[in-house]
Amino acid sequence: MTDAMPATRTRRGSSAQGRAEVRRELVAAAARLFDERGYEDTTVDDIAGAAGVGRRTFFRYFRSKEDAISPDHEGALARVAEVFATAHAGEPTTALVMRAGETVFELYTADPALSLRRYRVTHQVAALRDRESASVDHYRRLFTRNLRQRFAGSPDGDMRAAVTAAAVVAAHNLALREWLAAGAPDDGGRSCRERFREVAALLPGEPVRRADPLHAVAQRLEAAADRLERSRLP
Amino acid sequence: MTDAMPATRTRRGSSAQGRAEVRRELVAAAARLFDERGYEDTTVDDIAGAAGVGRRTFFRYFRSKEDAISPDHEGALARVAEVFATAHAGEPTTALVMRAGETVFELYTADPALSLRRYRVTHQVAALRDRESASVDHYRRLFTRNLRQRFAGSPDGDMRAAVTAAAVVAAHNLALREWLAAGAPDDGGRSCRERFREVAALLPGEPVRRADPLHAVAQRLEAAADRLERSRLP
DNA sequence: ACGGTAACGGCACTCCGTGCCATTAGCAAG
DNA sequence: CTTGCTAATGGCACGGAGTGCCGTTACCGT
Numbered sequence: 001m002t003d004a005m006p007a008t009r010t011r012r013g014s015s016a017q018g019r020a021e022v023r024r025e026l027v028a029a030a031a032r033l034f035d036e037r038g039y040e041d042t043t044v045d046d047i048a049g050a051a052g053v054g055r056r057t058f059f060r061y062f063r064s065k066e067d068a069i070s071p072d073h074e075g076a077l078a079r080v081a082e083v084f085a086t087a088h089a090g091e092p093t094t095a096l097v098m099r100a101g102e103t104v105f106e107l108y109t110a111d112p113a114l115s116l117r118r119y120r121v122t123h124q125v126a127a128l129r130d131r132e133s134a135s136v137d138h139y140r141r142l143f144t145r146n147l148r149q150r151f152a153g154s155p156d157g158d159m160r161a162a163v164t165a166a167a168v169v170a171a172h173n174l175a176l177r178e179w180l181a182a183g184a185p186d187d188g189g190r191s192c193r194e195r196f197r198e199v200a201a202l203l204p205g206e207p208v209r210r211a212d213p214l215h216a217v218a219q220r221l222e223a224a225a226d227r228l229e230r231s232r233l234p
Numbered sequence: 235m236t237d238a239m240p241a242t243r244t245r246r247g248s249s250a251q252g253r254a255e256v257r258r259e260l261v262a263a264a265a266r267l268f269d270e271r272g273y274e275d276t277t278v279d280d281i282a283g284a285a286g287v288g289r290r291t292f293f294r295y296f297r298s299k300e301d302a303i304s305p306d307h308e309g310a311l312a313r314v315a316e317v318f319a320t321a322h323a324g325e326p327t328t329a330l331v332m333r334a335g336e337t338v339f340e341l342y343t344a345d346p347a348l349s350l351r352r353y354r355v356t357h358q359v360a361a362l363r364d365r366e367s368a369s370v371d372h373y374r375r376l377f378t379r380n381l382r383q384r385f386a387g388s389p390d391g392d393m394r395a396a397v398t399a400a401a402v403v404a405a406h407n408l409a410l411r412e413w414l415a416a417g418a419p420d421d422g423g424r425s426c427r428e429r430f431r432e433v434a435a436l437l438p439g440e441p442v443r444r445a446d447p448l449h450a451v452a453q454r455l456e457a458a459a460d461r462l463e464r465s466r467l468p
Numbered sequence: 469a470c471g472g473t474a475a476c477g478g479c480a481c482t483c484c485g486t487g488c489c490a491t492t493a494g495c496a497a498g
Numbered sequence: 499c500t501t502g503c504t505a506a507t508g509g510c511a512c513g514g515a516g517t518g519c520c521g522t523t524a525c526c527g528t
Binding site: 129130131133134136137140156158159160162163165166167169170171173174195198199201202204 | 363364365367368370371374390392393394396397399400401403404405407408429432433435436438
Binding site: 011015043044045056059063064065 | 482483484485486492493494
């Protein structure tokens with residue numbers, strides 16, 4: 001018999017560009033299907049089929065069905081961490097957190113149309129909203145860790161770090177949501193950043209920092225504890 | 235043949251107390267199994283079997299496997315909403331949000347041992363951490379909605395609402411985590427509430443409070459030691 | 469004693485996510 | 499051009515979550 005003709009198609013994912021192309025097609029297919037047919041009524045088979053790949057391949061590009069519609073938070077998280085890591089010790093904390101926060105806007109302003117589609121779908125599906133909340137919380141934790149080190153030595157340092165981090169992340173999200181609700185105007189994210197900057201006026205004042213020998217010891221202990229904590233995460 | 239003897243056990247879930255009893259047993263079984271065997275390596279069948287009910291019945295008590303280890307956030311959310319709904323219009327906003335926030339502590343302080351077990355399990359499993367983040371975000375949204383109404387008319391009302399809500403929720407979680415890290419001392423949640431109240435000084439528009447920096451260093455040393463101890467526990 | 473109600477257990481099903489493996493395109497060396 | 503290696507692919511099967519359906523049965527009011 002002439003057999004099933006196993007579809008000798010070009011293997012697009014072989015090269016680096018090929019992988020990027022397949023990934024884009026999967027994202028586009030997922031966004032379109034989630035939007036048209038609804039998230040729950042779209043299976044992974046549907047997405048893979050629409051992109052012209054097998055179901056198994058889908059899971060080689062995304063860890064889960066939800067990941068197909070989520071932006072690359074891992075990459076953005078790494079960039080924010082880099083901002084904190086390379087920051088000059090003398091930079092005012094408020095300026096630093098604003099700079100770190102603005103880094104994340106690019107994740108959305110790079111492709112306004114896609115961001116808009118993601119926004120629409122995400123805010124209609126409870127499961128995706130919750131996933132987004134969890135992702136946002138990862139930023140909050142990252143900010144909190146770094147601020148806790150910066151505020152070390154200040155009275156209420158931990159509380160101040162927690163509050164400041166949460167405030168910055170919340171302001172970021174507010175600016176982002178308003179930008180999306182306005183139709184994601186392609187101004188390079190300027191409207192986003194300007195709105196975001198308003199949070200600076202609402203942040204708690206700069207804590208007192210002193211040249212205290214105990215300060216360095218405490219900071220190193222905290223850093224060690226952080227490393228331990230982080231190394232335990234899978 | 236003597237057949238399978240369909241286990242003519244008493245139907246505990248028939249009465250209201252029966253339902254509560256079954257639910258408690260399921261929660262206890264889930265907490266124990268998650269703790270001993272790990273979350274991923276525990277199936278719903280295991281939990282149901284340990285509680286002496288069928289798998290199908292488990293899903294009549296909990297929407298998902300994760301729900302078995304989560305506190306009743308829906309109920310707490312409703313109570314917080316009630317606080318906002320019945321608040322006097324003249325009550326200062328800060329006092330109101332503190333009152334609303336404190337309501338949630340009871341969810342944990344009512345059963346310190348169970349809360350401790352939940353905390354341990356939740357912070358070891360990424361899926362449960364993310365779920366917790368999503369639940370917490372529901373509180374943040376509830377606070378934001380009510381504060382937005384209160385701040386309506388103010389020029390930066392929405393931003394203030396977003397920042398204040400995020401700050402209050404973050405402070406609540408910090409107080410809760412510290413209480414849990416301290417072994418959940420059964421003082422009726424007083425330590426929680428006192429720590430939580432410190433956020434009032436950091437809220438937008440409130441004055442900044444200063445304290446003795448040496449005291450802060452000592453506090454941080456203790457906290458760091460706690461984290462070290464905790465991180466090598468399991 | 470009896471009939472209605474509601475909880476129960478079991479079965480079958482869909483779908484997500486993963487391990488395994490044979491196939492094959494693409495590429496480099498001979 | 500041929501050969502051999504590497505890596506992406508897709509198909510298959512499996513475990514587990516969550517759901518719809520249904521016959522059974524304990525409980526309870528009359």
